[in-house]
Amino acid sequence: DTAVSQTPKYLVTQMGNDKSIKCEQNLGHDTMYWYKQDSKKFLKIMFSYNNKELIINETVPNRFSPKSPDKAHLNLHINSLELGDSAVYFCASSQRRFEWGGAKDTQYFGPGTRLTVL
Amino acid sequence: AQTVTQSQPEMSVQEAETVTLSCTYDTSENNYYLFWYKQPPSRQMILVIRQEAYKQQNATENRFSVNFQKAAKSFSLKISDSQLGDTAMYFCAFMNLWSGNQFYFGTGTSLTVIP
Structure with a gap:
């Protein structure tokens, strides 16, 4: 059973397109x-x-918009893709509440999505 | 702001030997966690080991151990009996407990285990 899954694993698209992960x-x-x-x-x-x-919302262009329909899902939508958006995008999850001695803060990563913008 | 520094971009080690990867960090916080993640060619980020700042004892996971020096803000990873499957990028990460679980990653060390 995959703990954190991402789709697609690879995404190749043209500049200016809109895509979601x-x-x-x-x-x-x-x-x-x-x-x-x-x-x-x-x-x-x-x-x-x-x-x-x-x-958390770091300095990211407005073209990137995350959407969380429920706490088990976090999708990333990217508008007007640019060449500089080419990268590997990782999703991760962790338990928010802090407990001394527990491992609930550890982040578990998905397999990554390699986005290539042509 | 927290920063994490890995000063060794690339390292290599003979199979079965021991290697140490260095990591330093900068923070004014007292309560935090430190992690080492491994990223093999498959790209998957895999947790190797974690250390709570309030613990003086160094964390150990099988062949992996850390040397945590809180005063020096140093967190090195020692891999004993290196295996070919240890070839990967290794990332050091810092998490401040009270900042929304935000991770700060170092730039990584590429480790190659030579047969």
Whole structure:
């Protein structure tokens, strides 16, 4: 059973198009995230949702819009794709509540979606 | 703002040998977690080990252990008896407990295990 899944794994599209990446977790976690990993492998957080509510929104162009229909899903929609959007996008999830000595804060990552904008 | 620094972009180690990957971080917080994640060529991000800042004892997971020096803000990963499957990018990550579970990642160290 896949804990955090993303679809699609690969996405190749033309500049200017609109695309979506879906993420689902079956871990019962409260919090979900989107990260972007650039060509130099640097991982940077984009968004975080807790129980469908946006709690982290880093400096990301308005063309990126996360949507959380329920706490098990966090989708990423990208409008007017640009060449610089080419990257690997990772979804992750964790339990929001903090407990001393527990592992509930650990983030579990999906397999990533490689987006290539031509 | 928290920063995480991995000063070794690439490293290599002979199979069965031991290697240490370094990580330093900068924070004014006292309560936080530190993690090492592994990213093999398959691209999957896999948790290797985690350390709670309030614990003085270094975390250990089988062949993986850390050397956590809180005063020096250092968090190195030691891999013993290196195996070919350890070849991957390794990312150090910092999480401040009171900032929405936000992770800050280092730039990664590419480790190659040589047969």
